[in-house]
Amino acid sequence: MDVIEVQNLHKRYGETVAVEDVSFTVEKGEIFGILGPNGAGKTTTVECVEGLRRPDAGSVSVLGMEPARDRTALTQRLGVQLQEGALQEKLKVREAMELYASFYPEPADGDELLELLGLAGKRNTYYKKLSGGQKQRLSIALALIGNPEIAVLDELTTGLDPQARRDTWTLVESVRDRGVTIVLVTHFMDEAERLCDRLALIDEGRVAAVDTPAGLVDRAGGEQRVRFRPSAEPDGELLAAVPEVSSVSREGDHVVVSGTGNLVPLVVNALSSAQIVPIDMRVEQANLEDAFVMLTGKALEFDTAVEPAGAPHQKSLR
């Protein structure tokens, strides 16, 4: 069942087109990602879903309602975490939770949410005294306080440290397991890959593709690359003769073998038949980034600072 339907959405601010033509549907109970570089139109798109902005053309339907028209009814069933949404500086965490809980007919347990988000010790702290990460987590708590059927989370983990990011991902999954549909706006590849059931890749106000993360990676060719330093110089034909190998190239001391299927044991076997040992062997899998580059023809603004250590894909795409 579709809970969100966006059809040919178009939105401009004066002369600037923020969203050219965006269509997608979100199914009940899934984590749906909207992935794209900064300025692609992601936030404007979800603002039309939230009812904060009125589309210039196209249609948006959320839980059978038109957001811009039925905003009051929709806000009771849709929780929102804004990319830039703040609270009054001298409002305490506990007061904010109580206030926001009072807006909804059947609110969630605020104390439980604060506990889950690691903010239980900050109940009596003023909003302005919270760190960036704590503000972000409080903002997530407030998005969930109304027991929403759909939660829209915009740049969920921006500003969080790596541990807090992983904790937040776990939280999002547990919220989804309770039956909440989640729309996740992000420009982080690893976040999208880890969390999303399906993704819309958005670029310059248009949808480049909608698919599962694995489906998108497949579109990028699904090739693997194996990179190693050989203990002795292999014969030029040795590796190219393996049927699954599509290309062999040299990069300094290293040999780079591209291909499909179970590439690693095939390469190791071929080398050992010539008494060659691969040293420093690394496998590079095609990932969402490759898919994005392939589908849009450009690199995604990619924040390597928060990449988990030892990520398989080391290439910098800045």
Add this chain to the structure above:
Amino acid sequence: MSTMSPARPRGTDTRLATLGRLTTVELKIVVRDVVAIIFALLFPAALFIVLGAAQPGFRDPEEAFGGLRPLDVYGPVVIGLAIATAAFSMLPGYLAQYRENGVLRRLATTPASPSSLLGAQLIVHTGLTTGGSVLALFSATVIFDVRWPGNMPGLVVAFVLSAVACFLLGLVVAAVAKNARVANALGMVVYFPMLFFAGVWTPGDAMPDGLRAVADFTPLGAATEAMSDAWVHGDWPSALHLLVLAGWAVVGSVAAARLFRWE
């Protein structure tokens, strides 16, 4: 979470309850802002006390005031000051900051609308202004033996209309200022001339005729004159001043409604 009843229509009760909760929260926030409390609540009375106790000649009868002491005519000026402080200094600052920080926007995504927060702010500042004015009234009558307002209902009418006009104009300041810093600066640009015409430095009865004629048409000048008629002279406020205040209220409400942006 998955078993939600369909959205219920929100009745007047719910909206009033929301306004009540937001008002409580905003009151707490203003109280935590010590400077705001000092200025809105205590400054008017304190100014009266300091002038009365220390300003030379303030307790001596004067020709210009028909034999009254400057103290006797200064009460309405101090109340005008209380209104102006809330309307042009505090209200625009808070609202512009809430818009700048995204507080209003955040509320727009909940069943509570940002207009409830605006309402709560107006209630809180009205309350503080009233409190500050009552304190000033009592310090005048109790400490300095100033005569109790001759026409109390007249004073209340003048006060309410003055507060409405000034707060609406304060909303216009909040509307045209793009952030809190600009709102504060712009508020001050309006605030000090207003205080001048209100007679903080030269009470209306002692103003030169030309200046007095201009002051009659400014919001705060009309406000203090209207309150002065009721408090000092025991009359009803003159139609001219009430009309001027009503006019400013209309200007303020039209401009604020057209210009105010939630984000």
